[in-house]
Amino acid sequence: MAGVVAPSARLATPADWPEVSALRTRVFVAEQGVPAELEHDDRDATAVHALSRDDAGRVVATGRLLPDAAGPGRALVGRMAADAAVRGRGHGSAVLAVLEAEAAVRGQRVVELHAQVSARGFYDRAGYAAVGEEYEEAGIVHVTMRKELR
Secondary structure: OOOOOOOOEEEOOHHHHHHHHHHHHHHHHHHOOOOHHHHOOHHHHOOEEEEEEOOOOOEEEEEEEEOOEOEOOEEEEEEEEEOHHHOOOOHHHHHHHHHHHHHHHOOOOEEEEEEEHHHHHHHHHOOOEEEEEEEEEOOEEEEEEEEEOO
16 A cells, blocks of 8 residues: 555653553553553563554554573563554564564574464464463463574
């Protein structure tokens, strides 16, 4: 489609944290029923966060990167969340691309994530492959997925 601009994403700054946190609370706690005490953890303070904003400037997608959290040279992506109003419009893909690029810059060779089974197709399209069996995490069925970075 001519004239349509793909969403972009960038690394979050501390000033973005209130909006990132609010989006995650809406998606994980209010929409999906994840207990609030499980949604935010002490890893948020050291994680690399990314976000995407809509045309009105609202944070509509986010995710975080934990370098070496899955082992040496193996980053863990998590807390991927997109506002229901923008799902399927590229905001999540833009956030994931920023996190992968940041992982590569930090010398990570592999990115791993715990995908909700309902989002598995999203990660398949991004080049991730499932490893292992499905399991429950925070009351939601997940599968571990991995991607080797080039």
